[in-house]
Amino acid sequence: MRCQLISHDVTPLDVLKQYWGYDSFRPMQEEVIDSVLQGHDTLALMPTGGGKSITFQVPAMMCEGVAIVITPLVALMKDQVDQLRHQRIRAAYLHSGQKRSEMLNILDNVLLSDYKLLYVSPERLNNKLFLRRLHALRVSFVVVDECHCISQWGYDFRPDYLRIKDFRKILPTHTPILALTATATIEVVEDVQQLLTFRAGHKFFKRSFYRPALSYVVRPTADKLRETVHILRSVPGSALVYLQSRKKTYEWANFLNEMGLQADYFHAGLPPEVKAQKQEAWQSGATRIMVCTNAFGMGINKRDVRVVIHPTAPLAPESYYQEAGRAGRDNHRSYAVLLYTPETDERILLRKLENKYPPRDLILRVYDALGNYFQLGVELGEGALFEFNVFHFCGVFHFPVQVVLSALAILSISGYVEYLEDHSMASRLKFIVPRNELYHLFADDERHYDDLIELLLRQYPGLFSDYSYIDEGQLAKALGYTPEQLSTLLKNLRRWHIIDYIPGKRSNYILYKMQRQPTHKLKFPAHLYKDRVKGDKKRLGAMLDYIHTRSGCRVELLMKYFGEEHPLPCGYCDLCLSGIEGNKLTYRLVDEIEAYLKEHNIQRVDELTRAFPQLSQNDIITALDHLERERRL
Helix, strand or coil, rough: CCEEECCCCCCCHHHHHHCCCCCCCCCCHHHHHHHCCCCEEEEEEEECCCCCCHHHHHHHHHHCCCEECCCHHHHHHHHHHHHEEEECCCCEECCCCCHHHHHHHHHHHHHCCCCEEEEHHHHHHHCHHHHHHHHHCCCEEEECCCHHHCEEEEECHHHHHHHHHHHHHHHCCCEEEEEEECCCCHHHHHHHHHCCCCCCCCCCEECCCCCEEEEEEECCCCCCCHHHHHHHHCCCCCEEEEECCCCHHHHHHHHHHHHCCCCEEECCCCCCHHHHHHHHHHHHHCCEEEEEECCCCCCCCCCEEEEEEEECCCCCHHHHHHHHHHCCCCCCCCCEEECCCCCHHHHHHHHHHHHHCCCCHHHHHHHHHHHHHHCCCCCCCCCEEECHHHHHHHHCCCCCHHHHHHHHHHHHHHCCCCEEEEEEEEEEEEEEHHHHHHCCCCCCCHHHHHHHHHHHHHCCCCCCCCCCCCCCCCHHHCCCCCCCHHHHHHHHHHHHHCCCECCCCEEEEEEEEECCCCCHHCCCCCHHCHHHHHHHHHHHHHHHHHHCCCCCCCHHHHHHCCCCCCCCCCCCCHHHHHCCCCCCHHHHHHHHHHHHHHHHHCHHHHHHHHHHCCHHHHHHHHHHHHHCCCCEE
16 A cells, blocks of 8 residues: 655655755665555665665655654664754654653654654664554654664664564554665575565665775784874875774774874763764864774764774674775775784684673573672562663672673573663652651741642652652753752752652663563573574674685675675775786776766767777676666766
């Protein structure tokens, strides 16, 4: 069933021109949009920087109702919603860090003000308040961004994505779903379509994984820091340096600055306002080099990145392709450089994979230690939330940090606990005196405390039996106080043992999804543990092949890994430049043919054959077919 259009006289190209100012679509965008408008369930694989957002933002403007966009990337939500609002498109976002009152206000605006896009984080799909309000919304279609996260065979599996199938059952049966990702193998594609319950007649679109402006290089070195300095001095322009350790981002950024290179650092543990400041400085060009963990870059569309350096390889080609693909989005020559120290790096990668899957008895010990750390009894604690300092925990129980983080990931996948990293938690409050005592506590000149208590009781029912999340900003506004004045009143009430008040803050938390279990009852499903070990070993093997190969083409190797049939050598990577045969068709020669056609305005294949005598007529036809598919002619 087709989406209900606002107007049958408006085309996707009209909308693209009106709101984004473009005269044409990029390759495959229009086909995906047409599939959504026709009501088909659709899966599209589009490379990083390939314009995924246009494929759902354009049809959202054409259809009645609001498109629900499910994405795990809060930075992407904010960035895209800000851009849409700048273009006078009504859009909003919901994520777990927002307060209850803020979520209610956003949902009311979406319902009453004809919003076109609502971005939600996957954990919101389990929020009862959101689900109740959903029935009042007219949903045009659902978008699942980073859809590889739903697959156990994917490199970034997230349990919250498994809720999407149940979420879909709440919607009218004709509501189409658009699944998007930049990286997926054949197994992941099949898994996504099954787990999202694609209907008959579904469509699948796939763009080439080839990035025309990106040259891939693997460089052996015993001194990665000095080699990084050499590369950054040799390649001018904006740069990213990806490291595995938060501490090293700080150390490397300081060293680069000492070497006269303008650099800053970024990781997930920084305060939100600091992150925003650093990101803005890099986006605007005020900071040239960002030394960062993989927490930086998702959803950020800076087009003029000239080089991405990996001093340490990721564990999977998918991660490497995503991060390297942040260079060269403006189609100017850029470089993805992976540094490695022979033998040493392979041992490090194998150890990292081993640490990612600690043995069962070690996971049980971590789980048991968590219960003791929080003083939580067995068969208690379902829904309990505890602030968690992983470094203090590891110091108390003598666990390596990486082992604990890996154990938490497996416990989360298995449904026992959830580790909420860098999570914004609203303030909580509960009365700890009987209700009848409240009215005899304060003198006439302390009326402001009575006013606050009266407002709390009116706004948040049930405060005598359980904690409620509160919104200090809303309370202060209602009472005519500054935030500082309200904070003083609440802290005094806590000091006098009238309330238990827990101020909100951004921190790390452990959430018990079910009551604490005796360790002998814990089970880790094979398809979520052993099978993932097998998949990760396969991915690491492919990453090591990429590093160690000494012949052929790096791009060709990556494209075959992602299931692309008959890719050409690139002609630009370090392997191609060191050993490519002159009479072999490459993407580099395709680029040269494109330039020749534009300069000479010729029409005949035989003229091209004379201009490129090293290529056969079949090679020339293949090159022209490629240019036509990519709409470069």
